Amino acid sequence: MALGSPFGTFRPPNISPDPVDGIGRWTAVDLANALVGGVSPEHEHYYPAFPYTSFTGMTADDIRDLYAYLMTLPKISGRAPPHHPSILFRIRRFVGFWKLLFFREGQSEARLSGDPIHDRGAYLVESLSHCAECHSSRNVFGAIKPDIRFAGGVDPQGTGFVPNITQQNLGKWSERDIATMLKTGDTPDHGRVGSSMADVVTNTAVLPDSDRDAIARYIKALPAVQTPHP
Ligand code: HEC
Numbered sequence: 516m517a518l519g520s521p522f523g524t525f526r527p528p529n530i531s532p533d534p535v536d537g538i539g540r541w542t543a544v545d546l547a548n549a550l551v552g553g554v555s556p557e558h559e560h561y562y563p564a565f566p567y568t569s570f571t572g573m574t575a576d577d578i579r580d581l582y583a584y585l586m587t588l589p590k591i592s593g594r595a596p597p598h599h600p601s602i603l604f605r606i607r608r609f610v611g612f613w614k615l616l617f618f619r620e621g622q623s624e625a626r627l628s629g630d631p632i633h634d635r636g637a638y639l640v641e642s643l644s645h646c647a648e649c650h651s652s653r654n655v656f657g658a659i660k661p662d663i664r665f666a667g668g669v670d671p672q673g674t675g676f677v678p679n680i681t682q683q684n685l686g687k688w689s690e691r692d693i694a695t696m697l698k699t700g701d702t703p704d705h706g707r708v709g710s711s712m713a714d715v716v717t718n719t720a721v722l723p724d725s726d727r728d729a730i731a732r733y734i735k736a737l738p739a740v741q742t743p744h745p
Contacts, residue, residue: 516595518564520671522657523600525564533590543582550578552620560610562600563618563657572623572642617658624664628736632725636733639726644719646734649711650680652743666740674710683739693731694724 553567625637652668667679697719
């Protein structure tokens with residue numbers, strides 16, 4: 516898959532357990548360093564097109580489970596073609612500088628309320644399903660602008676605008692409407708979500724109801740933020 520962006524074209528690598536082309540030789544600690552620290556087993560910085568800015572909030576237990584699961588998948592050989600970063604990011608060391616400015620290892624953006632359902636939703640939205648990575652606008656260096664997180668943004672693939680999912684736009688959606696959309700793709704105005712959101716729903720559709728309800732509660736609690744002008 517090629518992920519287009521103003522910062523170049525990035526091609527997610529083979530993460531099957533193939534020992535040569537995939538991650539078959541990785542330990543669980545290697546996986547944790549990639550997800551939480553954005554560094555490879557060779558101590559290279561990953562481009563933030565790999566959303567470790569969100570995964571950094573993952574718990575050690577979940578990373579262990581994820582590792583165990585990944586290692587049961589079929590080994591598939593073959594490598595993705597190389598990335599084509601824009602001139603600014605062509606030097607990997609610049610990514611280290613970027614991380615210094617915009618990345619706080621282990622720090623989640625989750626706002627907690629004390630309600631266990633809401634707070635479970637905070638973890639799922641901010642860390643695992645990384646909704647903000649698509650539903651936000653970015654600065655000239657490609658970092659999410661914190662004050663307009665979730666308020667929508669230009670589609671990184673350059674095809675339109677990803678909608679605002681704060682109460683500014685979703686005021687008429689109930690928690691039930693959000694949970695239903697995450698299960699079936701159906702929106703309350705009798706439409707359906709398309710483009711990359713359809714891929715997201717392929718995954719959220721197989722979550723337990725309790726996790727979709729938790730995501731819905733957290734999204735419904737996001738304060739209204741004005742949609743920025745692209
Ligand atoms: C890979 C990028 C991506 C991710 C990740 C993503 N979304 Fe979306 N989302 C989109 C796009 C693009 C649309 C617009 C779809 C369309 O126009 O049909 C959308 C649409 C929506 C809508 C409908 C808004 C409206 O005005 O109709 C909601 C609600 C939504 N997303 C919530 C979420 C939640 C909650 C998550 C995290 C669980 C999430 N999205 C993760 C890309 C993404």
